[in-house]
Amino acid sequence: MGAEKKWFFSILSLTFLSVLLLVFHSISTSSSHRPFPSLVQLGVPYPPAFGYYIFGGNGDKDRVFRLLLAIYHPRNRYVLHLGADATDGERHSLVVALKSVPAIRSFANVDVIGNPDRLSYMGSSFTAATLHAAAVLMKIDPRWDWFIALSALDYPLITQDDLSHVFSSVRRDLNFIDHTSDLGWKVYHRFQPIVVDPALYLARKTKIFLASQRRSMPDAFKIFTGSPWVVLSRSFLEFCIVGWDNLPRTLLMYFNNVMLSEESYFQSVICNSPEFKNSTVNGDLRYMIWDNPPKMEPHFLNISDYDQMVQSGAAFARMFKENDPVLDMVDEKILKRERKQVAPGAWCTGWKSWWSDPCSQWGDVNVVKAGPQVKKFSETITNLLDDWNSHSNQCT
Numbered sequence: 582m583g584a585e586k587k588w589f590f591s592i593l594s595l596t597f598l599s600v601l602l603l604v605f606h607s608i609s610t611s612s613s614h615r616p617f618p619s620l621v622q623l624g625v626p627y628p629p630a631f632g633y634y635i636f637g638g639n640g641d642k643d644r645v646f647r648l649l650l651a652i653y654h655p656r657n658r659y660v661l662h663l664g665a666d667a668t669d670g671e672r673h674s675l676v677v678a679l680k681s682v683p684a685i686r687s688f689a690n691v692d693v694i695g696n697p698d699r700l701s702y703m704g705s706s707f708t709a710a711t712l713h714a715a716a717v718l719m720k721i722d723p724r725w726d727w728f729i730a731l732s733a734l735d736y737p738l739i740t741q742d743d744l745s746h747v748f749s750s751v752r753r754d755l756n757f758i759d760h761t762s763d764l765g766w767k768v769y770h771r772f773q774p775i776v777v778d779p780a781l782y783l784a785r786k787t788k789i790f791l792a793s794q795r796r797s798m799p800d801a802f803k804i805f806t807g808s809p810w811v812v813l814s815r816s817f818l819e820f821c822i823v824g825w826d827n828l829p830r831t832l833l834m835y836f837n838n839v840m841l842s843e844e845s846y847f848q849s850v851i852c853n854s855p856e857f858k859n860s861t862v863n864g865d866l867r868y869m870i871w872d873n874p875p876k877m878e879p880h881f882l883n884i885s886d887y888d889q890m891v892q893s894g895a896a897f898a899r900m901f902k903e904n905d906p907v908l909d910m911v912d913e914k915i916l917k918r919e920r921k922q923v924a925p926g927a928w929c930t931g932w933k934s935w936w937s938d939p940c941s942q943w944g945d946v947n948v949v950k951a952g953p954q955v956k957k958f959s960e961t962i963t964n965l966l967d968d969w970n971s972h973s974n975q976c977t
């Protein structure tokens with residue numbers, strides 16, 4: 582068993598090394614920026630823009646496309662990744678679907694990763710795939726303000742106009758990252774007062790303890806953990822990817838052998854780095870419900886969760902089954918989105934009716950207009966920023 586395990590870890594290490602090389606390579610050979618059309622103005626004082634990474638696996642093409650339409654805005658950048666288990670045919674039909682949308686065609690701000698077999702986002706390479714996507718987004722056009730990763734099972738609870746409007750009042754170097762150094766925190770806050778299944782808790786989290794005891798490294802840094810769903814500033818990702826400091830690479834090597842590294846990698850890098858740890862806002866902006874007893878993933882949300890979900894003040898929710906009726910409800914009531922059309926925003930000036938796409942014509946894409954959902958989300962951000970100002974809930 583020992584030998585087998587060693588082989589397994591060496592293969593993992595090799596995968597990680599090659600991903601690292603790939604990430605650094607793709608950033609260092611960055612030659613052909615493809616700027617936005619001149620209609621799009623980015624940076625301060627314009628409203629913030631987001632670099633989105635949407636990933637899915639085999640059979641997820643339609644979900645990825647639907648999610649993209651729900652969060653589309655001409656000012657954002659999108660990288661879509663169908664993992665290695667999806668076919669090239671599926672990837673190709675995703676590209677064809679994108680071409681059918683007038684705004685996406687004109688603004689050309691959506692890219693599909695065409696070479697996915699070099700990495701898979703499952704297991705421990707999830708973090709590497711996320712770093713790769715961030716590197717690609719930087720290479721294409723490094724002027725977005727925050728990076729947001731979403732899976733095919735996610736959906737927004739607010740419009741992009743709302744998101745950008747609320748983030749306009751947030752310092753652009755802040756990172757929204759749920760984190761703690763109490764590795765048992767999740768038991769208390771997520772699983773209680775539900776009866777905790779100790780076998781599950783141990784199976785899941787002792788991996789972190791085991792890994793840290795097997796090697797002598799953790800003296801050099803403290804491990805933090807939290808939700809894998811993060812909203813990261815471009816400056817922090819540059820620090821992780823372009824790397825003028827050894828910390829991100831050292832930790833990437835370390836987390837290589839840790840299950841669910843996506844729950845600890847960014848948390849540990851940011852909280853161990855003196856120049857970034859003050860930029861952490863302790864929240865993930867997501868809505869999830871955990872089963873009783875808890876499983877590895879939160880439970881699927883459905884129509885009976887709708888009210889609680891939209892009242893939560895979160896920006897995104899997960900997980901949803903494909904085409905669940907609750908998604909149609911979000912489209913109808915919040916996003917005002919028709920099937921196969923992008924969610925309209927203040928930039929859309931076309932005729933609005935069920936047969937015509939209001940976003941097939943546009944005016945000024947640099948203005949955003951807040952809608953009714955903005956209130957709850959704005960409260961969430963205000964509360965988190967109060968917390969941030971008091972430094973009470975930061976990397977401790």
Ligand SMILES: *[C@@H]1O[C@H](CO)[C@@H](O)[C@H](O)[C@H]1NC(C)=O
Pocket residue numbers: 855856859972
């Ligand atoms: C971070 O915050 C701490 C505590 O408020 C402060 O002492 C330190 O100087 C800050 N560091 C940076 C880099 O701003």
Ligand SMILES: *[C@@H]1O[C@H](CO)[C@@H](O)[C@H](O)[C@H]1NC(C)=O
Pocket residue numbers: 880881882883884885
């Ligand atoms: C919604 O999900 C809950 C929990 O999984 C389940 O008990 C309920 O029956 C579901 N409701 C509908 C309408 O599918």
